[in-house]
Amino acid sequence: MATLRIAAASAHFGRDLEFDLRRIAKLVADAREAGAGLLVLPDAALGGYLADLRHPDPDALPPALDPDDPLLKQVAELAGEMVVCVGYCEAGGDRRYNAAVCVTGDGVLGRHRKVHLPAGEVAAYDPGDRFDAFDTPAGRIGMLIDYDKTFPESARSLALDGAEIIACLSAWPTSITNRAPRMAQDRQSRLFDLYDCARAAENQVVVASSNQTGALGGMRFLGQAKVVGPGGDILARTWSKAGLAVAELDVAAEIANARRVLNHIGERRPGSYRAGSG
Known part of the structure; x- marks a missing residue:
């Protein structure tokens, strides 16, 4: 039995890159x-997320980092033997992307690059165009950012590419249009948990879901980091507090057990689905 301890973080990050690196x-x-x-660290852990999702200020966007920025190399050095996923704003020529990178000391x-952009983000970022899994010392991993996990096709694409663990990096706020008086009652709080559990259960994979906490501008973030097993059960969580959700499991064995009778990936009928439906 080869067990792995997975940690998903809830924490606050802002525009101060040196502060973010220390955190x-x-x-x-x-x-x-x-x-x-x-x-798995949150989305926008280096530089913070947007302060206003409806009308982002073009003069107050997160700093855009090159893919080989020294700060990312510092994160890799900090990671050492650990596999670390971290979100940031990526510079791509004259374009900007909401992006994530997975590193070790090597x-x-x-x-x-985040594919699905909610309405306000299109003013700040360009969309990515693919979902790819990749091999790591912790197993085969795929990454999603924020709104990506709202779309079942995103996680399914990664599962079909062999992902055993899906790292969902988020800067997921409370409802912007209808904020509840208590965070636990907020519509987005419910959906955030629902998507994490559904994406794990429907693909029979492990989901490690991180998120930001605290506030930035008019945005108030949910926290609710968690590790979800391939049956859709929450193995560890932070609730709304900052901290780490840590769970230990034999990923391959848990996936094999979940797929022993009903194998959702193997029992798909692609010929019956509409073209482009995944």
Whole structure:
């Protein structure tokens, strides 16, 4: 039995990149002390998320980092033997992407640019165009960012590419149009948990879901980091607090057990689906 400890982080990040790097260093140290082999940090952990999703200020966007920015190399150095997924704003020529990178001390293992952009984000970012899984010392991983996980095709694409673990990096806020008086009653709080559990259960994979906490501008973030097993059961969670959700499991064995009788990937009928439906 080869078990893996997975840590998903809830934490606050803003525009101060040096502060963000120090917070990442602390979370990496905490995850290492907990024995984690995989740490999933939130979306926009380097530079923070948008302060206003409806009308982003073009003069107050997160700093755009090159794919080989020294800060990302510092995160890789901090990771050492651990696999770490971290979100940031990526510069691509004259374009900007909401992006994530997965690293160890040996370098970059995989990258993802957020494909699905909610209405306000289109003013700040360009969309990515693919979902790819990649091999790591912690197993085969795929990454989703925020709104990506709302679409079943996103996680399914990664599962079909052999992903055993889906890292969902988020800066997911409470409802912007109809905020509830208590976070636990917020519509987006319910949906955030629902999508995490559904994406794990329908693909029979492990989901490690991170999120930001606190507030930035008019945005208030949910937290609710968690690790979800391939049956859709929450194995560990932070609720709305900052911290790490840590769970230990034999990923391959748990997936094999979940697929022993009903194998959702193997029992698909692609010929019966509409073209482009995944």
